[in-house]
Amino acid sequence: MSLFTFLVVVALLATVASLMWGLVSMVHGGEYDEDHSAKLMNARIAFQGFALIVILIALFLK
Numbered sequence: 001m002s003l004f005t006f007l008v009v010v011a012l013l014a015t016v017a018s019l020m021w022g023l024v025s026m027v028h029g030g031e032y033d034e035d036h037s038a039k040l041m042n043a044r045i046a047f048q049g050f051a052l053i054v055i056l057i058a059l060f061l062k
Contacts, residue, residue, distance in 0.1 A: 004058035011051035018044040 022040035025033045 002058075004054055004061075007054045008051055008058075011047050011054060015044055015047040015051065018047060 018040055022037065022044065025036060025040060
């Protein structure tokens, strides 16, 4: 397994984890959701961006 494959898998798992965490937070609602919903969404977007950048670098270097 190459470094780029490993990084993409890690970014994918982090994206899914932050998405699930955000969904569970939204379902439960309340004060926690109000305080953390934007942070969880930003984390998911950052992980997706990281995965995209790693994929593009891997394609460029191949």
